[in-house]
Amino acid sequence: MSSTSSVSLSYRDAGVDIDAGDALVEAIKPFAKRTMREGVMGGIGGFGALFEVSKKYKEPVLVSGTDGVGTKLKLAFHLNRHDTVGIDLVAMSANDILVQGAEPLFFLDYFACGKLDVPTATDVIKGIAQGCELAGCALIGGETAEMPSMYPDGEYDLAGFAVGAVEKSKIIDGGKIVPGDVVLGLASSGAHSNGYSLVRKIISVAKPDLDADFHGRKLADVLMEPTHIYVKPLLALMDALEIKGMVHITGGGLVENVPRVLQKHLTAVLHRDAWTMPPLFGWLQQHGGVADAEMHRVFNCGIGMAVIVSKGNADAAMAQLKAAGETVTRIGEIRERQGDEAQTIVI
Numbered sequence: 001m002s003s004t005s006s007v008s009l010s011y012r013d014a015g016v017d018i019d020a021g022d023a024l025v026e027a028i029k030p031f032a033k034r035t036m037r038e039g040v041m042g043g044i045g046g047f048g049a050l051f052e053v054s055k056k057y058k059e060p061v062l063v064s065g066t067d068g069v070g071t072k073l074k075l076a077f078h079l080n081r082h083d084t085v086g087i088d089l090v091a092m093s094a095n096d097i098l099v100q101g102a103e104p105l106f107f108l109d110y111f112a113c114g115k116l117d118v119p120t121a122t123d124v125i126k127g128i129a130q131g132c133e134l135a136g137c138a139l140i141g142g143e144t145a146e147m148p149s150m151y152p153d154g155e156y157d158l159a160g161f162a163v164g165a166v167e168k169s170k171i172i173d174g175g176k177i178v179p180g181d182v183v184l185g186l187a188s189s190g191a192h193s194n195g196y197s198l199v200r201k202i203i204s205v206a207k208p209d210l211d212a213d214f215h216g217r218k219l220a221d222v223l224m225e226p227t228h229i230y231v232k233p234l235l236a237l238m239d240a241l242e243i244k245g246m247v248h249i250t251g252g253g254l255v256e257n258v259p260r261v262l263q264k265h266l267t268a269v270l271h272r273d274a275w276t277m278p279p280l281f282g283w284l285q286q287h288g289g290v291a292d293a294e295m296h297r298v299f300n301c302g303i304g305m306a307v308i309v310s311k312g313n314a315d316a317a318m319a320q321l322k323a324a325g326e327t328v329t330r331i332g333e334i335r336e337r338q339g340d341e342a343q344t345i346v347i
Helices: 018-033 072-079 085-098 118-135 196-206 219-224 231-240 253-261 279-288 292-298 311-323
Strands: 060-068 103-113 138-146 156-167 182-187 245-248 266-270 303-309 328-336 344-346
Touching (some): 018 138, 072 085, 085 118, 253 292, 303 328, 311 328
Parallel strands (some): 103 138
Antiparallel strands (some): 182 303, 266 328
């Protein structure tokens, strides 16, 4: 006769900390509450998040975007700094939907880890809430996934999803851009959330002291500076004058993002001497031996958002953006494309 034995297992035996998940929900509720805005129906904790589109829109079109923070997270793990990557997460999606004229309405996040560390997760989600406040959108839900053995201890992954609305007649798609229009560049706050695989490679080769002074700040602080959120000043500018095109300078840098709003017969000519490249990019270029063309393809080089307006509106647009606290420069112009040349040229 054979015998069998059995054991009784629970979710906790699989390595999942149920109490930690409950604690995190309670910890983030105050931060999420600060982001509430008109249209939110219900709060954190439901199976689905409800949002009612404002009646101010006659023909509302929903615009959505999703993104992550990329390998900037690896630097956050190395530095044990988790309070700003949430801002990066919101910025990547909120700035993306903004360029089509959309007002960000709400945001959902996805936080995945092997074992949930409540203080770390709270720091991350507190940053997400701060980003939502800066973007004027509500943090109305999300998912925290604890998956033992999927991630190394102390590491996690982040993804986010933003939804906005734009009046159908006011969608910005670049279709009105013509030769002679002006390209304005809004300053970035740093490398934002792109190019960090190269940044980390340069750090591994140069081996700098990340706590050393770098133009009045620690190099670590400069590298971890969160992505600037352009939503509020640009929404106000849209109300004041016609914006023909906007470009969020993300992966692909200056030369691969600007063409996304240009018709095939147009080229944007950007003048490299029109703006001062922040010291971080000079440091990266020097210590990595990075060619100019590669810098323009990988990094924002100090320009986080490009705005295309008519020549007649350029001065007024610059004045309004400067009054709103943005650093803005006239960095180029649109002309007819010559043959099969690139649609963005940096000279």
